[in-house]
Amino acid sequence: MRSILQKRELRLVFLANVVSMLGSGMNSAAVTWFILQATHSETALGTLVVLQTLPAMMMLPFTGVIIDREDRRHLVMILDGTRGLIIFGVSILAFLGRVHVWQLYLMNMLVAAGFWMFWPTITALIQELTPEAHYVNANTFLMAGVQGGWLLAGGLVGFAYNHIGLGGVLLIDCATYLVSLGCYFSLRKGKHVVQQPPKLHDEIVSAETAFTRYFKEMGEGLKYLKGNRYVVMLGISWALFLGAMLTQGVVTAPLSDRVLHAGAVGYGWLNAAWGTGAFLSALYVPQVIARLNPRRALAVAMAMLALTIFIAPHSRLLALAVALYCVMGSARGLGGVAISSGMMERVPPHFMGRVQNTFYFIGTGLQVGLGLLVGIVAHRIGLTYGFAIIAVVYAVAFATAAGSGSVSETPIQTELMHAD
Numbered sequence: 089m090r091s092i093l094q095k096r097e098l099r100l101v102f103l104a105n106v107v108s109m110l111g112s113g114m115n116s117a118a119v120t121w122f123i124l125q126a127t128h129s130e131t132a133l134g135t136l137v138v139l140q141t142l143p144a145m146m147m148l149p150f151t152g153v154i155i156d157r158e159d160r161r162h163l164v165m166i167l168d169g170t171r172g173l174i175i176f177g178v179s180i181l182a183f184l185g186r187v188h189v190w191q192l193y194l195m196n197m198l199v200a201a202g203f204w205m206f207w208p209t210i211t212a213l214i215q216e217l218t219p220e221a222h223y224v225n226a227n228t229f230l231m232a233g234v235q236g237g238w239l240l241a242g243g244l245v246g247f248a249y250n251h252i253g254l255g256g257v258l259l260i261d262c263a264t265y266l267v268s269l270g271c272y273f274s275l276r277k278g279k280h281v282v283q284q285p286p287k288l289h290d291e292i293v294s295a296e297t298a299f300t301r302y303f304k305e306m307g308e309g310l311k312y313l314k315g316n317r318y319v320v321m322l323g324i325s326w327a328l329f330l331g332a333m334l335t336q337g338v339v340t341a342p343l344s345d346r347v348l349h350a351g352a353v354g355y356g357w358l359n360a361a362w363g364t365g366a367f368l369s370a371l372y373v374p375q376v377i378a379r380l381n382p383r384r385a386l387a388v389a390m391a392m393l394a395l396t397i398f399i400a401p402h403s404r405l406l407a408l409a410v411a412l413y414c415v416m417g418s419a420r421g422l423g424g425v426a427i428s429s430g431m432m433e434r435v436p437p438h439f440m441g442r443v444q445n446t447f448y449f450i451g452t453g454l455q456v457g458l459g460l461l462v463g464i465v466a467h468r469i470g471l472t473y474g475f476a477i478i479a480v481v482y483a484v485a486f487a488t489a490a491g492s493g494s495v496s497e498t499p500i501q502t503e504l505m506h507a508d
Contacts, residue, residue: 104271111264113241134463143201155441172265182255309442323447328485330451365417382430389423390486398479
């Protein structure tokens with residue numbers, strides 16, 4: 089970990105993610121709470137989750153090529169600046185008392201479109217900046233930054249929302265995007281693009297038009313996946329993990345409001361517990377992954393998530409729910425690092441954007457169905473059943489990760505040689 093801290097570029101990425109996730113975590117919690125209080129409906133929260141995925145479903149099949157073709161630092165800066173402007177506009181409406189639920193839906197659709205392009209880009213950038221031997225430590229460092237920001241957000245949002253309202257929270261988020269943009273601006277100078285193996289590069293450049301070249305690049309990414317079943321199995325677990333994790337927002341706020349009767353402050357405690365667990369997981373994740381390998385570590389994390397999310401709605405005390413969410417956050421930290429490290433170890437850098445986007449696309453598609461299903465079930469049948477559906481998805485992710493052990497693992501060096 090010390091070697092990672094010594095790299096200026098990774099320190100800047102860490103700082104950018106701590107600050108950015110502080111704002112994003114507060115934004116997500118405040119918007120969710122505002123919509124719940126305005127509509128008193130889990131179905132409305134399910135609609136929010138679904139609408140966040142629609143732009144991603146349209147973009148993800150195409151943005152992987154862009155990530156592999158362009159300077160990833162420039163892409164991150166454009167995404168941060170654009171999202172900051174959108175959130176600033178809505179914060180003004182909130183201060184004027186003119187914000188409506190549909191406007192928050194629209195804001196989240198646009199910001200989520202940037203989110204789904206941001207994370208494959210930042211993961212690919214981390215792979216680009218990090219020596220192969222340090223992938224696990226770099227991903228742990230990144231996860232600590234992300235969850236450190238989320239931890240601070242969780243600890244602040246429940247209290248801040250009662251004092252500064254939705255507009256104040258959104259304005260804080262806008263400011264954090266400016267800080268993040270400044271960090272990436274200082275990361276390095278000039279344009280840096282990942283080089284592809286000569287043979288693959290010549291085939292793509294020889295395409296007659298930009299249109300055929302683009303689809304040839306997409307086809308090469310799918311061809312790579314077709315010959316790498318281990319990566320496919322790991323990616324399916326990833327997609328299930330994403331779908332379940334992002335759907336939890338539908339049930340967490342109602343848990344605080346209707347089961348724990350703890351209001352916005354209780355909701356803040358639950359978010360803080362999740363962030364605390366994920367942040368503290370950085371203390372043990374490298375050792376666990378080194379001992380188990382990424383695939384087994386992912387299976388353990390999915391099992392932990394399935395069990396704790398199933399138990400959560402049966403907790404009647406805020407302290408118990410907070411403890412369960414802390415365990416969930418810890419499992420999220422382990423699972424996230426295991427997936428990112430496993431992908432970095434197996435996927436060549438020039439395919440990273442396309443491979444990630446394939447599974448992000450599957451995960452967002454799953455999120456559409458899960459968001460609607462969990463929202464409707466939680467509202468009409470019972471909150472406990474909404475939690476149970478999410479637990480089942482985590483359980484399937486566990487089975488997929490555990491079952492991938494029978495599939496041969498192909499080292500990244502072999503893939504690079506094959507590509508040449």
